[in-house]
Amino acid sequence: MNAVTEVQDSYLESFARFENGAAGNGAGWLRSIRRAAIARFSELGFPTPREEDWRFTNVAAIAETSFSLPQDGRVDPGPQALEPFRFSGSACSQLVFVNGRYAPALSWLRPLPGGVQIGSLAQTLADAPDFLEPYLARYADYQHDAFCALNTGFMEDGAFVRIARGTVLEEPIYLLYLASAAAPTITHPRNLIIADDDSQATVVEDYVTLSGGVHFSNVITEVVVEENSVLSHYQIQRESAEAFHVSTLRIQQGRSSSVTSHSVLLGGALVRNNIHPVLVGEGGDCLINGLFMATGRQHMDNYMKVEHASPHCGSRQFYNGILDGQSRGVFHGRIIVHKAAQKTDAKQTNRNLLLSGEAQIDTKPQLEIYADDVKCTHGATIGQIDEDAIFYLRSRGIAETSARDILLSAFAGESLERMKLEPLRKHLEALITHWLPRRKLPEVAR
Amino acid sequence: MLTVKNLHVKAGNQEILKGVDLQVNVGEVHAIMGPNGSGKSTLAQVLAGRESYEVTAGEVIYEGKNLLEMAPEERACRGVFLAFQYPVEIPGVGNAYFLKAALNAIRRYRGLDELDAMDFLPLFKEKMKLLDMDDRLLTRAVNEGFSGGEKKRNEIFQMAVLEPRLAIMDETDSGLDIDALKIVANGVNGLRSPERAIIVVTHYQRLLNYIIPDYVHVLVDGRTVKSGGKELALELEDKGYAWVEAEAQTAMPAQA
Numbered sequence: 118m119n120a121v122t123e124v125q126d127s128y129l130e131s132f133a134r135f136e137n138g139a140a141g142n143g144a145g146w147l148r149s150i151r152r153a154a155i156a157r158f159s160e161l162g163f164p165t166p167r168e169e170d171w172r173f174t175n176v177a178a179i180a181e182t183s184f185s186l187p188q189d190g191r192v193d194p195g196p197q198a199l200e201p202f203r204f205s206g207s208a209c210s211q212l213v214f215v216n217g218r219y220a221p222a223l224s225w226l227r228p229l230p231g232g233v234q235i236g237s238l239a240q241t242l243a244d245a246p247d248f249l250e251p252y253l254a255r256y257a258d259y260q261h262d263a264f265c266a267l268n269t270g271f272m273e274d275g276a277f278v279r280i281a282r283g284t285v286l287e288e289p290i291y292l293l294y295l296a297s298a299a300a301p302t303i304t305h306p307r308n309l310i311i312a313d314d315d316s317q318a319t320v321v322e323d324y325v326t327l328s329g330g331v332h333f334s335n336v337i338t339e340v341v342v343e344e345n346s347v348l349s350h351y352q353i354q355r356e357s358a359e360a361f362h363v364s365t366l367r368i369q370q371g372r373s374s375s376v377t378s379h380s381v382l383l384g385g386a387l388v389r390n391n392i393h394p395v396l397v398g399e400g401g402d403c404l405i406n407g408l409f410m411a412t413g414r415q416h417m418d419n420y421m422k423v424e425h426a427s428p429h430c431g432s433r434q435f436y437n438g439i440l441d442g443q444s445r446g447v448f449h450g451r452i453i454v455h456k457a458a459q460k461t462d463a464k465q466t467n468r469n470l471l472l473s474g475e476a477q478i479d480t481k482p483q484l485e486i487y488a489d490d491v492k493c494t495h496g497a498t499i500g501q502i503d504e505d506a507i508f509y510l511r512s513r514g515i516a517e518t519s520a521r522d523i524l525l526s527a528f529a530g531e532s533l534e535r536m537k538l539e540p541l542r543k544h545l546e547a548l549i550t551h552w553l554p555r556r557k558l559p560e561v562a563r
Numbered sequence: 564m565l566t567v568k569n570l571h572v573k574a575g576n577q578e579i580l581k582g583v584d585l586q587v588n589v590g591e592v593h594a595i596m597g598p599n600g601s602g603k604s605t606l607a608q609v610l611a612g613r614e615s616y617e618v619t620a621g622e623v624i625y626e627g628k629n630l631l632e633m634a635p636e637e638r639a640c641r642g643v644f645l646a647f648q649y650p651v652e653i654p655g656v657g658n659a660y661f662l663k664a665a666l667n668a669i670r671r672y673r674g675l676d677e678l679d680a681m682d683f684l685p686l687f688k689e690k691m692k693l694l695d696m697d698d699r700l701l702t703r704a705v706n707e708g709f710s711g712g713e714k715k716r717n718e719i720f721q722m723a724v725l726e727p728r729l730a731i732m733d734e735t736d737s738g739l740d741i742d743a744l745k746i747v748a749n750g751v752n753g754l755r756s757p758e759r760a761i762i763v764v765t766h767y768q769r770l771l772n773y774i775i776p777d778y779v780h781v782l783v784d785g786r787t788v789k790s791g792g793k794e795l796a797l798e799l800e801d802k803g804y805a806w807v808e809a810e811a812q813t814a815m816p817a818q819a
Contacts, residue, residue, distance in 0.1 A: 509651040509705075512611050513665035513721065514639035514672070523664065527655025527704075 120181045121163065127183055129159055132270055135186070140273060144246040147253075154259040155270030161263040173447040173479040174418040178387060179361050184303035184333050186271070187216035194297055194327050199223060202293060202325045206540030209288040210235055215295050215327075217304030218274050227288065232281030233318075235290055238307055239274040249277075253309055256339045256395075257367040264363045264389075268305040268337045275307035275338075280316040280346075289319040289351075289541060296334065296356060297327040308338040312346040314371075319349040319538055326357035326384070336364035342374040344398060349377045351541060355548065356384040358413060365391040372398030372427075379536050380407035381545050382417050383552050393422040396430040396458070407436040408532035410552060411444035411476075418447035421465070425458035425491075434465040437532045439525060440476035451483040454491050461491040469499045470528055522553050564589045564760050565610075565630075565729060570621035572602075572609055572785075579605045581785035582621070587729070590757040594771055594796060595764045597782035598804040603764045604648055606782070607733040610762075611645035612638050625729065639665075640672035642728030646718035646735050653705040658717070659687060661705050662724055669725060690723040694750045712743040719750040730754065731762045736770035748773030768800035783811040 132155045140151065163180035164171040194215060204211065212235065213223035219237030226235065234241075241249060259266040276292045294306055310320055324334055334356065342348045354362055362385045368376055378392055394403045409417045423432045438446045448467040469478045482495040502524055510520035529549050536542040565587040572580035580602045587593050597603050609616050610623065612635030623630040630638060653661070667677040678686075687701060694716045706714050715735055722730055732751065736744055751761065751774050763774055771779075771793065779795040780787050783804070788811040789795065799807070 503651070503653075505651045506653045508613060508635060509647065509653065510661070510665075511635035512639055512645050512647075513661070513725065514636050514669040515664055516636050516668065517634070519664070519668070520636075523656055523661075524653070527653065530655045 121177075124180060124183050125159065125162060128267065129155065131186060135271060143242060144250070146250050147242065147246065150254050151270050151272065154254070154266045157259055158263055158266035158270055161261075161266060163263055170420065170449070173445075173449070174387075174389060174416065176387070176389075179333060179363070182301055182331065182333070184301045187218070187298055187302050187304060193220075193222070194295065196223060198327060199293070199295070202295070202323070202327075204291045204293075204321070204323070204541075204544055206544045207288065209291050211291040211293060212237075212276055213293045213295065214275070214306060216298060216302065217294070217306050230284055230286065232284040233286055234277065234279040236277050237274055238272075238277045238309060241277040249309070252311060252339065252341055254339075256341070256369050257337045257365055262365070264335055265337055265365055268307060268335050271305040272307035272337070273305070275309070277308075278310045278318070278320055280312045280318045282313040283315045284313075285316065286318040289321050289538060291321045292323065294322065294324045294334065295327040296325070296329065296332040296360065298329045298332055301331040301333070302329075303333045303335060306334065306336045308336070310338065310340045310348070310350070312340075312342045312348045314344045315346060316343075317347040319351070319541075321351040321353070321541065323353040324356050324362065324384075326360055331359045331361070332356075333361040334364070336362070338364070338366050340366065340368040340376070342368065342370050342376055344371040345373045346371070347375045349379070349538065351379045351536070352381070353545070353548070354380070354382045354384055354388060354390070358384065358386055358415065360385045361387050363389040363391075365393060368394040368403070370394060370396045370398060370401040370403065373400040374398060375402045377404040377406065377535075377537075379532075380409075380419075381532075381548070382407070382409040382411075382419075383548065385417070386415060388415070388417045389420065390418065391420045391422070393424070394432070395424040395426055396432065397426045399427045399429050401427065401430045403432045404535065405432065405434040405436075406532055406535045408438075408529055408549075409436070409446060410439045410529070410549070411446055412441040413444060414442065415444045417444070418449070420447075420449045420451075422451045422453065423463065425452070425454045425461040425463060427457060428459045428461070430458065431462040432464070434467075435532065435535065436467045437528060438467070438469040438478060439472065439528060440469065440478055441472040443473070443475045445476070446478040448478070448480040448497070449483065450481070450495060451485070452493055452495070454486040454488050454493065456487040458488050459490045461488060461493065463491070463493045465495040467497040468528075468531070469497070470525070471499060471501055525553060526550065564626060566624045568622050568624075570606070570609070570623060571619045572605060573617045573619050574605070574615065578619075579616075579785055580609070582787075583782065583785070584787050585780060587760045587762060589728075589760050591777045592755065592761045592763065592774065594776035594779045595762060595782055596766070596768070596779060596796065596799060598808065599766065601782040602785040603766075603782050604733050607645055607648075607731050607762070607764050610731055611635060611643065636668070637672075639725075640669050644722050644725055644727030644730045646715075646722055646730065646732040648733040648735075648737065650706045650709075650714040650718055652707045652709075654707050656705050657701075658703055658705050659683065659701040662687070662721060665721070666724060686724065690720055693723060693753060694720050695746050696720060711738045712740070715739060715743070715747055716750070719747055723750060723754060726754075728758065729760050729762070731764065733764045734766060735763070736765055736767060744770065745773060768796045771796045781807050783808050786811065
């Protein structure tokens with residue numbers, strides 16, 4: 118038996134313990150989904166680069182590592198340890214999750230308008246499982262995705278957000294996920310966000326490493342945006358350089374709904390970022406915006422799957438990558454236009470800056486169009502930093518390192534400019550500015 | 564202020580400057596003229612510190628110091644300014660932000676306090692007025708989508724804000740219509756001062772009707788082949804470059 122199957126079996130053993138423990142008390146539908154998902158995981162196994170969707174990303178390092186679920190004894194990092202990671206840009210509710218579990222003592226809930234529910238998924242599963250049944254695990258596909266199957270098998274806690282019909286929540290909801298463990302630990306944060314008809318909200322997911330070494334965040338977020346609702350979703354990935362992070366954002370969009378998804382990826386050793394909106398109602402619209410910045414030996418894979426299933430929907434994808442050191446980036450941009458989705462207007466742009474000779478990017482558009490009256494465009498660029506621009510800035514008195522930072526900030530700024538909520542944009546600007554000096558500056562070509 | 568002695572410069576394997584001499588004193592305006600490919604722009608770029616050129620012989624002394632040893636930003640901080648022939652477009656970097664960063668970098672170098680946003684705007688607006696520039700260019704990205712004339716005016720605007728000691732203008736007149744040319748020339752004339760020297764690199768004599776130089780130098784095939792007063796420009800306009808080129812040809816064997 119090789120290492121991979123051994124590890125795979127250990128997940129099954131771990132699942133048996135999980136089911137015999139707390140998870141065994143859950144609702145019947147939930148237990149059967151978990152069982153189906155873990156069975157599916159056992160059949161699928163971890164993907165290999167032989168599979169088209171994983172061509173550029175080898176997850177052997179995940180498949181061969183024996184991760185354990187976090188120990189039941191709660192880790193309490195204390196509020197001080199969290200301070201550097203808090204969002205202080207504006208007043209808002211902040212939910213903190215430590216190793217995948219909701220930590221009420223560290224969370225702040227602001228007075229909320231009626232019709233807004235924010236809390237932990239575990240609590241909601243205990244209190245109102247019937248409400249969750251039509252939503253949970255109905256969208257993220259565990260039949261074809263091993264990571265999703267694994268998460269679904271072990272799903273237990275995460276954030277639950279529901280914005281009731283006609284409710285507008287001005288403040289963002291900030292979800293902070295902290296990893297803190299000594300041994301290689303796996304967490305399966307499971308988030309469910311529901312925006313009922315005519316509602317509006319902004320949700321931020323922020324993943325950080327508080328302490329400890331290797332950990333693996335295997336995240337699934339399902340977002341259901343009903344008719345005429347507006348939802349902004351932000352994800353920030355700034356875990357340690359040893360962390361593994363695989364996440365799927367699955368968005369179900371109703372008629373005339375509008376969704377923006379912003380991703381900023383800075384951390385992690387191996388990161389896979391799946392964004393999968395499905396425009397099921399007519400006239401829906403989504404903006405998928407992202408910025409990934411890698412250095413050292415980081416690997417960041419962005420897998421977009423934008424599905425147009427109804428007429429008159431629009432989608433815009435903009436992803437910018439900055440790659441330094443020996444890092445590797447992937448942008449896989451799939452657009453699927455189903456037969457019914459006439460008058461689709463889909464656009465995809467991926468721009469990349471390579472700061473070193475050893476950094477690498479694979480960018481791949483994949484358009485599958487089954488309707489005949491659609492507009493689909495895609496474009497990708499790969500380039501180096503403009504040395505003429507560097508000279509121009511230097512010739513005006515600006516030091517070389519500052520000149521490079523100015524140009525990188527401008528490139529990153531293209532992504533930031535699309536983020537409309539100013540305190541959040543400023544927060545992200547600051548994170549990126551902090552990231553810049555950590556880079557190894559490339560030698561100037563002379 | 565500036566002494567260029569026997570300057571030899573290569574780009575890749577090609578020798579472009581093959582012995583340039585130039586003496587510029589403070590308060591003077593010098594014109595450097597020459598046919599295409601004579602090395603005028605190379606000279607301007609080398610003075611500003613472009614690193615793609617290799618200096619193989621000669622020296623450049625600026626205010627008593629070896630200019631060639633300084634990084635481009637140090638030259639700028641010590642008062643050297645190049646108005647680019649082809650100003651670079653920098654998407655995503657606002658014109659005002661860029662100029663603030665430049666001015667403050669120079670002020671820091673000189674041990675002066677940095678200016679804040681409140682100080683900049685009146686200064687910028689005043690200088691823009693001189694060049695008949697639209698205020699909106701301040702908030703746009705540096706040179707991005709600017710017309711040819713707007714780019715050239717933006718160079719002179721930067722020069723007016725940064726107040727260099729030695730301003731080098733690389734074909735600032737090329738591609739300008741006569742109205743834009745007059746505006747640019749007025750801007751430059753406004754910066755003439757006993758504390759400042761200006762080098763005007765140009766292919767055409769036309770600009771020199773508006774910016775009257777004290778001295779004119781002719782560069783042919785990488786060498787300064789002729790120097791004189793402002794009347795030399797008129798002579799060139801009359802006779803064309805063929806005349807000096809012929810003189811240079813006959814002089815060459817003697818030098819070889």
